[in-house]
Each structure stands twice: as C-alpha cells, then as structure tokens.
Amino acid sequence: MTESVQDQLRRLMDGVGPGEDATPDMLELTGIVKRYGDFVAVDGIDLRVPRGEIFGFLGPNGAGKTTTIRMIAGVLEPTEGSVVIGGNDLATHPVEAKSRIGYIPDRPFLYEKLSGGEFLRFVSGLWGKDEPASEDRADGLLEIFNLLEWKHELIETYSHGMRQKLLITSALIHQPELIVIDEPMVGLDPRSARILKDLFRVYVERGGTVFLSSHTLEVVEAVCDRIAIIKEGAIIAKGTMDDLRTLVDSGGADLEEIFLKVTGNEDMAEVVAGLQDSSF
Numbered sequence: 053m054t055e056s057v058q059d060q061l062r063r064l065m066d067g068v069g070p071g072e073d074a075t076p077d078m079l080e081l082t083g084i085v086k087r088y089g090d091f092v093a094v095d096g097i098d099l100r101v102p103r104g105e106i107f108g109f110l111g112p113n114g115a116g117k118t119t120t121i122r123m124i125a126g127v128l129e130p131t132e133g134s135v136v137i138g139g140n141d142l143a144t145h146p147v148e149a150k151s152r153i154g155y156i157p158d159r160p161f162l163y164e165k166l167s168g169g170e171f172l173r174f175v176s177g178l179w180g181k182d183e184p185a186s187e188d189r190a191d192g193l194l195e196i197f198n199l200l201e202w203k204h205e206l207i208e209t210y211s212h213g214m215r216q217k218l219l220i221t222s223a224l225i226h227q228p229e230l231i232v233i234d235e236p237m238v239g240l241d242p243r244s245a246r247i248l249k250d251l252f253r254v255y256v257e258r259g260g261t262v263f264l265s266s267h268t269l270e271v272v273e274a275v276c277d278r279i280a281i282i283k284e285g286a287i288i289a290k291g292t293m294d295d296l297r298t299l300v301d302s303g304g305a306d307l308e309e310i311f312l313k314v315t316g317n318e319d320m321a322e323v324v325a326g327l328q329d330s331s332f
C-alpha cells in the first residue's frame with residue numbers, strides 16, 4: 053500500500069519540536085518599533101505566540117507585515133523593542149534564536165546557477181547539517197511537491213511555484229521549531245497549496261509553530277488558530293475567529309468581512325455583502 057501524503061509528512065516531520073526545557077511561548081515581541089527616518093513603519097507591536105499554534109498576521113498593503121516578519125527572522129534590526137525566539141533574545145543570543153527559525157521570505161534570493169539539489173546541500177552546509185538524513189528529508193519533501201525530478205536542473209529554469217516549493221523545503225532542512233513565512237500560497241498550484249496546509253498541520257501536531265502573513269484570507273481563516281490584524285504599524289485586532297467576530301459584533305462574519313470592518317473599509321464590506329446576497 054502506498055503511503056498517504058499526510059503519513060509521509062508525519063514521517064518527514066519526526067524530530068521537529070522543542071526539547072524538554074522549552075519555554076511555553078515560541079515567539080515574544082515586546083514593543084517592537086521600526087523607524088525609517090521620521091517614518092514609523094512598525095509602531096510598538098506586542099505579541100506572544102505559544103508553541104503549537106498557527107498564527108496569521110494580516111493587514112492592508114504597507115501596514116508593516118513584511119517589516120515585522122523580517123525583524124522576527126533577524127534580517128532587520130528593530131529600532132526599539134525585543135524579539136525573543138523560544139526564550140532566546142535575538143539581539144543578545146542571535147545564533148540560538150535564529151537556529152530555531154525556518155524563514156521563507158516573500159521576495160527570496162536564490163542562486164540561479166545552482167541546481168535545486170546543490171542549493172539544498174548549500175543550505176544544509178550552512179546549518180552544519182550536511183548529512184544523509186537531511187538529504188533524505190529534503191528529497192522526501194521534493195517528492196511530495198513533485199519536484200524531485202527537477203532536483204538536478206538549474207534554478208534559473210524553475211517556475212515561480214517551483215522556487216517557492218524549493219524554498220519551503222530549504223527552510224525545513226534544519227528542523228526549525230518556528231516557521232516564519234511571508235505570503236505562503238503565492239505561486240502554488242491548488243495541489244501544492246493543499247500540501248502546504250497539511251504540512252503546517254502536521255508540523256504543529258509535532259510541536260512546531262507557524263507564523264504566517266498572507267492576503268489570502270480564506271487560507272488564513274482555514275488554517276490559523278489565532279490572527280492579528282495590523283494597520284499603520286500597530287495591532288488593531290487579535291484573537292481567534294470567534295474573538296474577532298465578537299469584536300465586530302457579527303456572529304456569522306467571515307475573515308474578509310472582519311478585515312474590511314476593522315481596517316475601516318466598511319463601505320467595501322457592504323459592497324461585498326451585497327454581492328454575496330445578490331442572485332448573480
């Protein structure tokens with residue numbers, strides 16, 4: 053009998069998850085601010101994400117999502133405040149903090165003249181994980197994503213979706229405790245998007261944590277345990293879907309309606325509701 057994708061994922065995710073002395077919170081942001089000259093891109097965000105949660109981070113264009121994510125991933129230094137990953141402050145213990153993160157940026161840099169397999173070996177080497185077990189794990193993910201037959205082709209020949217799948221695979225090589233991912237579904241075909249959702253679920257079942265930012269609200273609503281909505285660099289709503297429905301005083305609201313209401317696009321929320329009610 054062939055192994056199901058879920059079972060394959062469970063096998064590949066073995067070993068993910070915290071050690072026994074792990075802190076209950078995977079991610080703690082305290083008062084993080086990012087200023088560019090006089091412009092405040094992120095304006096004092098406080099957030100705690102417990103282990104085992106899929107956390108969604110939403111906001112209108114320019115709200116500060118990518119800036120926040122880059123500060124969590126340790127590629128951008130906050131002007132003020134602290135980022136703590138599994139009990140390790142990024143500013144004072146950067147290696148311990150960063151080794152726990154698998155970061156998948158929205159505008160990644162890939163070495164076009166390497167093959168997918170060479171790139172994965174390069175990433176494994178950076179983490180000191182250049183070993184057969186890492187390659188087997190990576191091959192397993194490539195196979196699930198239908199990318200194994202492209203492993204020896206140059207990245208410059210890859211489509212956008214293939215690059216995204218290679219990056220997701222590379223971010224999991226060192227078995228991080230936290231996946232930080234900006235716009236996970238962009239470029240993925242429906243089967244790959246489904247696999248990624250399953251991967252997130254299996255990953256958190258195994259004790260991992262996911263922090264994701266996306267404009268694809270139905271995906272966020274379907275996969276996230278809790279959600280924060282930011283606007284102009286500050287959190288304006290946070291909680292489970294039920295918490296957010298209570299906040300907007302609408303028991304049946306979906307995430308799109310909630311998003312439009314809390315971000316101040318109520319006119320748009322009415323237009324959307326009207327279209328849904330119409331016979332078209």
Ligand code: ATP
Pocket residue numbers: 088091093111112113114115116117118119120
């Ligand atoms: P989108 O949904 O459009 O991707 P976002 O929420 O991810 O938006 P950010 O990319 O975090 O938004 O940008 C937040 C704000 O900070 C924007 O107004 C952007 O122009 C500004 N910004 C980002 N990087 C810089 C920079 N290096 N210098 C100056 N301003 C910047």
